[in-house]
Amino acid sequence: MLAYLRSIGVATVPEPPLETPRQQLLVAYERYLTRERGLRLLTVTKYLHIASVFLDGLPDPFPDALAALSAEQVIGFVCDKGAGAKSISGGLRVFLRYLYLSGTVGRELDEAVPPAAGWKLSGLPARLDAAAMAAVMATCDRASTTGRRDYAILMLLARLGLRAHEVAGLELDDIRWRAGTVVLRRKCGRSEELPLPVDVGQALVDYLQIRPAAGAFRAVFMSVVAPRRPTTRAAVTLLARRHCAAAGVASGGARRLRHTLASDLLAAGASLSEIGLVLGHRSVSVTSIYAKVDRVALAELVRPWPLADPEEANPWA
Structure with missing residues (x-):
């Protein structure tokens, strides 16, 4: 119905809003993730959300704040996330690496992202018999x-x-x-x-x-x-x-x-x-x-206990 009203001149076609520098950056970043990195839609959506939240925390004027981006700001952003820092660290590193590769910032800040403690590989892979x-x-x-x-x-x-x-x-x-x-x-x-x-x-x-x-x-x-x-x-x-x-x-x-x-x-x-x-x-x-x-196979790598006397091998016996 709206398309018909516009075609006969009753309803006007709204002009598309002008893209802000922040929106232009996110559009270019999305293009990079999909075309150059070949990531899936689900991953692209997640990475874009992380980048959007990070950019929202920068002060105005946006171009100046982005050019003066520092490692301290990156560390502060991650630390403020608390327990959620682990879920955003990887996506934030990808975004900061893109900012450097695209020439938006003059320094590599991806290594400024502090590592989040996680013991993902500490257990054995779950399997079924x-x-x-x-x-x-x-x-x-x-x-x-x-x-x-x-x-x-x-x-x-x-x-x-x-x-x-x-x-x-x-x-x-x-x-x-x-x-x-x-x-x-x-x-x-x-x-x-x-x-x-x-x-x-x-x-x-x-x-x-x-x-x-x-x-x-x-x-x-x-x-x-x-x-x-x-x-x-x-x-x-x-x-x-x-x-x-x-x-x-x-x-x-x-x-x-x-x-x-x-x-x-x-x-x-x-x-x-x-x-x-x-x-x-x-x-x-x-x-x-x-x-x-x-x-x-792992048992072959185990070294024998250096004490020869079985009683000395276990001092708590």
């Missing part, structure tokens, strides 16, 4: 469309270790049946082709035979109820949690299925580089967390 994994798979009613879809998704998560967004982004053309492979869309716009296990392929076939009509959509997994839409990353995450809970697995989900695959591959003798290839890691340092679950 064979009985728990079978119980999770058994929660799918494979006589129904929903059950077949969920079973195929769980098989991709458990047998290929896919991330939730990789499952949601899978398209029909990505499955190369004759070659027995599947093309996966990894982070930062990368694509990799991996072998498709027979049992995973059979689960996909069982679902695709009764997959709801999707019109022009080429996504493999679709919503079961109308309106028909491709399954989202959030839906895959909730689906995995729901089936794990139904099987009595506490704190289960897509990430735990992924950890289970990595742990099983390590136990079968696969190297960290091979595990990283399956999981889509770009650095072996990310995969190295799974080395901690290989207790047999």
Whole structure:
């Protein structure tokens, strides 16, 4: 209606507001994150929010405050966030690095962001044993469309270790049946082709035979109820949690299925580089967390206690 009123001259077309220097900077930063860094929309949104909050704290005039940005201001901003400092540190470093690369500021301030204490890698990766994994798979009613879809998704998560967004982004053309492979869309716009296990392929076939009509959509997994839409990353995450809970697995989900695959591959003798290839890691340092679950190999690194007398070895006995 508004477009029609404007076309006959009854309603005027408002002039777009002039972009402020702050808005221009955020627009350029968004372009950098999407085009040059190739980050996902979810990550771009998070980084833009962090940058926006940081810029809101600068005094007027904005251009002068930005040019005079100091390490003390960066440290103060992070320290004021308290317990939330850990969640913004990474995004703030990316933004400060962009400011230097774009010539907006004359100094590299990303190293001024104080490190936040965190013990993310202190524990062992959570995994499921064979009985728990079978119980999770058994929660799918494979006589129904929903059950077949969920079973195929769980098989991709458990047998290929896919991330939730990789499952949601899978398209029909990505499955190369004759070659027995599947093309996966990894982070930062990368694509990799991996072998498709027979049992995973059979689960996909069982679902695709009764997959709801999707019109022009080429996504493999679709919503079961109308309106028909491709399954989202959030839906895959909730689906995995729901089936794990139904099987009595506490704190289960897509990430735990992924950890289970990595742990099983390590136990079968696969190297960290091979595990990283399956999981889509770009650095072996990310995969190295799974080395901690290989207790047999780690036991060989343990040095014997230097005291020969067993009684002296334990002074508290």
